[in-house]
Amino acid sequence: MAEPIDVVMNAATGRFEATLGDDVAFAEYELEPGAIRLPHTVVPPAFEGRGVGSGLARAALGYARDHGLMVRPACPFIAGYIKKHPEVQDLVDPAWRKRLEL
Structure with a gap:
């Protein structure tokens, strides 16, 4: 079993970000008034099969919940994660819910 990778x-x-050797996987964010916009996620091949993309999504969405921020998921990966996880769908900015078909 792969050892867990920390997201900071x-x-x-x-x-x-999550780092493995010289490789960095990341989910970009932009803080906006009352919200966090998540525009782009990159997961290098070295991270495949380790759940790093999901870990990045969980970290970003956890930050949003902890700070009372609505989420604006512009990144297709983050949007897909949200669609698969009903427990975080309440975080999506109401103006973005139609885009995600929630």
Whole structure:
């Protein structure tokens, strides 16, 4: 079993990041008034099969919940994660729910 990979919020880069050797997987974020916009996620091949993309999504959505922020999921990966996880759908900004068909 692969050992868990830590996800950290890097305010300097505006990304939630996970590092494995020289590779970095990340979910970009932009803080907006009352919301967090998630525009782009990158998961290098070195991370395949480790659940890193889901870990990035959980970290970003957890941050939103902890800080009372609505989520604006512009990234297709994050949007797909949200569609598969009803427990986080309440975080989606009402103006974005139709886009996700929630």
